[in-house]
């Protein structure tokens with residue numbers, strides 16, 4: 164086998180196939196492990212951990228005495244270097260892969276025909292096949308003046324050692340809102356510019372509203388429905404002009420306006436696939452063609468580490484002929500790690516209605532629950548359930564532990580637990596997840 168891209172998905176596929184005794188060549192252009200450990204999930208969640216500690220300390224007055232909070236980015240930057248990324252060195256990860264029997268090649272792999280891959284000046288012919296796992300890269304929007312300026316992507320934002328005084332963020336999706344809150348809580352003057360009419364627009368409208376309220380509560384200026392007309396850069400920093408006449412000035416500019424799979428340079432045409440496509444289409448066994456599999460971000464099923472791991476598992480079982488269930492995307496969970504956390508799984512109410520389902524909805528507010536009331540400051544959040552044909556088809560769990568509460572909802576959707584059974588389930592008192600019972604009672 165040849166695996167192109169040893170990020171989250173590729174390392175899992177390549178490592179497991181090598182450990183099973185197959186002859187595996189793994190090709191990686193940057194760092195083995197991919198975006199998640201070096202510039203994604205792990206370092207950003209370390210940043211969020213620091214930011215949330217500051218926010219909790221600021222909540223001490225009125226509940227537990229007084230606290231003097233002095234933010235310092237130093238420990239966060241050090242932890243990212245020392246504990247998360249080894250200063251962006253992947254020796255440990257490369258050794259992990261070769262230790263399982265894989266052959267590692269550093270370079271950019273390109274398909275050169277069915278079961279053939281070119282990398283550096285070599286060409287590899289795979290007897291079994293090729294796995295594509297090349298992920299996604301930041302995709303800056305076509306805004307006049309932006310190209311050529313030293314704007315940040317998530318990579319520079321994670322690598323920052325000294326915080327700027329001010330920051331404009333283009334994009335209010337998952338990256339934009341998570342990092343906006345982090346930097347604001349460390350004292351940066353942050354402005355978020357979002358093109359669509361709400362933040363985290365893939366989520367329920369109630370979640371977008373909650374995110375906007377939370378960000379504004381952290382002193383962040385939020386512009387939604389905003390068109391960025393022009394970006395200019397000089398020694399004094401960035402000037403971002405919006406089409407409504409607003410001019411924003413900031414020391415740094417973070418572009419978090421989406422990511423895309425770089426498929427045009429992957430040689431897809433040599434295996435009969437469209438190099439201008441946004442994603443690589445697969446069947447339910449992650450097969451993209453004869454002797455060709457694709458896993459992770461580039462399949463377009465959801466750009467999450469747990470999705471890359473899930474698809475890697477399906478592909479490995481298919482390649483090794485181990486059987487088990489094929490890919491099922493009914494219960495894909497996702498968590499945006501703002502404070503409050505916004506977890507969701509399955510369909511939104513609108514998606515379910517647009518699919519022609521006869522939908523019922525139930526909601527409960529976390530502050531109105533016993534635990535929310537006890538928690539007091541920082542208790543914002545809600546549960547929203549979307550049901551059709553007697554089972555849940557979608558749910559949102561937002562709150563101080565929104566991502567954790569989501570687990571029960573993911574199981575309910577994945578296992579098609581009947582709503583009538585959920586209604587008669589005992590939810591421990593006084594937990595945040597007990598609000599599920601309230602939302603179930605509201606379900607029409």
Ligand SMILES: Cc1cc2nc3c(=O)[nH]c(=O)nc-3n(C[C@H](O)[C@H](O)[C@H](O)COP(=O)(O)OP(=O)(O)OC[C@H]3O[C@@H](n4cnc5c(N)ncnc54)[C@H](O)[C@@H]3O)c2cc1C
Nearest residue numbers: 168170171172192197198203204272298459460466467468
């Ligand atoms: C800031 C940020 C925060 C995130 N937070 C979360 C989170 O909290 N939870 C979550 O679930 N997900 C999160 N994600 C998403 C998560 O990082 C991705 O979904 C995950 O990394 C996808 O894994 P992958 O294997 O598909 O791609 P990647 O991890 O991107 O790996 C692809 C690898 O392929 C390599 N490559 C590309 N082209 C070639 C080529 N031609 N030849 C050789 N190598 C190549 C790349 O260098 C890369 O190492 C976050 C992402 C970002 C950017």
Ligand SMILES: NC(=O)c1ccc[n+]([C@@H]2O[C@H](COP(=O)([O-])OP(=O)(O)OC[C@H]3O[C@@H](n4cnc5c(N)ncnc54)[C@H](O)[C@@H]3O)[C@@H](O)[C@H]2O)c1
Nearest residue numbers: 304334335336337338339356357358419420421466498499
């Ligand atoms: N907690 C998590 O699981 C997590 C965290 C971060 C990232 N991720 C993954 O990484 C992916 C990429 O994150 P992202 O936030 O870059 O993308 P995104 O697609 O989630 O959000 C991008 C946002 O930018 C907006 N936008 C696009 N062009 C714009 C412009 N010119 N001006 C202003 N706004 C503009 C879009 O409307 C959208 O809301 C996510 O989809 C997610 O799957 C996951």
